[in-house]
Amino acid sequence: MTTALSQSLTLAWRSLIPLRNSPGQFAGMLLQPVFMIVIFVYLFGGSGGDRSGAVAYMLPGVLVQVALMSTITTGMNLATDIGNGVFDRFRTMPIARSAPLAGRVMADLLTLVITVAMSLxxxxxxxxxxxxxxxAALAGIGLVLFLSMALSWGSAWLGLVAKSVTSMQGLATAVLLPLTFGSSAFVPATDMPGWLTWWMGVNPVSHLAGSLRGLLGGGLRVSDVWITLGWTAALFALFAPLALRAYNRRVR
Incomplete structure (x- = not known):
């Protein structure tokens, strides 16, 4: 168990090394939250005149969206590694079979922490x-990271079963865009039509954004936290076994 964890951490570090040699990729990771916050909070959020209120409401939603969209890179990187034959080399090495997959998820979790810190x-x-x-603030950030990590396993599964990086990215974006933009992360559900209000009410991103908003700014609804934890557990239970099964098939 300890050996597998050590190997996973080593491969996680291996996955992060290319960032040192790709300043453009690292800069893009840092600038993404800047652009999102400027557009949604500083530009659109101030159109009604109450800029401070817009910032207080929308920034947690932007942070959630940036974190969830960042999970797409897990599947993209896995699909790239498979296409380049990296996992064929791992298969010949005396390491735990799950170490490359776990290392990839750990590496992306670390970059996600950097993205969240930049957003704040x-x-x-x-x-x-x-x-x-x-x-309370750390608990809110922890909720974002936990749900994002659960979605990273879903992204990993897509990256392992997709035919190419492009198809994986398209599938993940098609799932995440309705979840993030069709939530109450940016606009209260009460301002929407009835059918959209229902969708926002069941959307896990709405509850995650509501939890973060309450834990950072007050007015927390405990039900949002429990629903977010329930979705996180369900996503882990669904996608972690699927990703491991797909990975074992690819490296067999």
Whole structure:
């Protein structure tokens, strides 16, 4: 167990090394939250005149969207590694079979932490302030990371079963866009038509954004947290076994 974890961490570090040699990719990872926050919070959010209120409401939603969309890279990187024959080389090495897959997910989790931290820094620059306790704020960030990691396993599964990187990216985007934009992350559900209000109510992204908003700014609805945890557990239970099964088939 310890050996497998050590091997996974080593391969996670191996997955991060290319960022050092690709400053453009690293800069894009840092600039993505900047663009999203400027567009959704600083530009669109201030159109009604209440910029501070828009920042307080929309920034948690933007942070959630940036984190969830970042999970697409897990499947893209796996599909790229498979296409390049990297996993064929891993298969000949005396390492745990699950180490390359777990290492990839760990590496993307670390880059996700960097993206979330960058989002908070930019949010602070445009006027967002955490008004709750440090424990509550860390709990909110933890919820975002947990659900994102669960979705990373779904992204990994898509990357392992997709025919190409392009098809994997298209499938993942087709799933995540309705989840993020069809949620109450940016606009309250009460402002939407009836059918869309229903969809926002069952959408896990709405509950995640609501949980983060409450844990960072107050007014938390505990039901949002429990629903988010339930979705996280369900996604882990569904996609982790699927990804492991697809991975074992590819490296057999």
């Amino acid at each position: 820094l930019v949010g602070y620059a445009v006027g967002f302030r955490v008004t709750t306790s440090p424990f």
